[in-house]
Amino acid sequence: MFYSTAFHRISLMATKPHRLQQSTVAGTSALQSSVKRSRTITTESSMKDAFGKYAEYLNSLNEKRERVVKASRDITINSKKVIFQVHRIGKHNKEEVLEKAEKDLAAVTDQYMSRLVKELQGTDFWKLRRAYSPGVQEYVEAATFCKFCKTGTLLNLDEMNATLLPLSDPSFEPLQINVLDYLLGLADLTGELMRLAIGRIPEGELDFAEKICRFVRDIYRMLTLLVPDMDDSSDMKTKMDTMLQSVMKIENACFSAHVRGSEYIPLLGSSDQSSFLLGVPDIEP
Structure with a gap:
């Protein structure tokens, strides 16, 4: 009887901690499950907020890109008008044509x-460079074309960026034309100069065409030294090939003009080099 009572008490003492342990484990599991559930809900909520903000950012960026593309297209169209105006230059209207071109460029x-x-x-703004680069290149081409025809010098990048500073809000980082867009615009400039030179030769402005030839040759030589050190740019490589063709066309046109000029025999007793009366002496009254 004594042993059975003692055994019963020992068994009760042994089972109570076990039940307590089971209840503790169950409570801990429930707490962990609750924490895990709340943590999952919080994580999902934060991810939704993050994705929502990112979607808003992308929508805003796409809308801005569309506006930038429209602005770039307008710059391209109106810069081409400036270039066409400069091509009207001649012996007797240089100042008038360039004055009109400068006003158009300022506009x-x-x-x-x-x-x-x-x-x-x-x-x-570097994220949207592909959107506005074509317009900036055309603007560089028009501005440098005007400057060369007026002064015979090159408008450099610092001078161009200085003209953009007054357009910016001082509290923001100003938009600056980068080196690649400037060089791409400069490469396009050589094509316009080639057309101008070839068009001036029939008008008797061979000296002006030769000046253009030297200028374009110097640009090509300068870019030949720079391009190998630049990052891989298929646009620049393509324009370098086109630029070389422009240099060769101007050189051939100037050379042909010299050859044709050397074939004429001046009129005897006359200083006129273009007369068709070759070798015929002057008639004395």
Whole structure:
């Protein structure tokens, strides 16, 4: 009887901790499950918020890209008008044509480049470079074309960027034309100079055509030294080939003009080099 009672007490003492342990484990599991559930809900909520903000950012960026593309297209169209105006230059209308071209270029800067600058200020504008690069290249081409025809010198990158600074809000990082877009625009400039030189030779402006030839040759030589050190740019490589063709066309046109000029025999007793009366002496009254 004594042993059975003692055994019963021992068994009760042994089972109570076991039950307590089971209840503790069950409570811990429930707590862990609750924490895990709340943590999962919090994680899902934060991810939804993050994806929502990212979607809003992408939508805003796409809308901005569309506006930038439109501004770039307007810059391209109106810069081409400036280039066409410069091509009207001749012996007797140089000042008039260049004055009109400079006014048109100033209008492009104030109306269209300013819109692009305002659209990109305060943003990582390098992300949208592909959207606005064509317009900037055309703008560089028009500005450098005007400068060369007026002064015979090259408009450098620092001078171009200085004209854009007044268009920017001082509290934001200003839009600056990068080196690659400037060089791509400069490569396109050589094609316009080639057309100008070949068009001036029949008008008797061989000296002007030779000046253009030397200028274009210097640009090509300079870019030949720079391009190998640049990052891989298929656009630049393609334009280098086109630039070499422009140099050769100007050189051939100037050389042909010299050869044709050397074939004429001046009129005896006359200083006229273009007379068709070759070798015929002057008639004395």
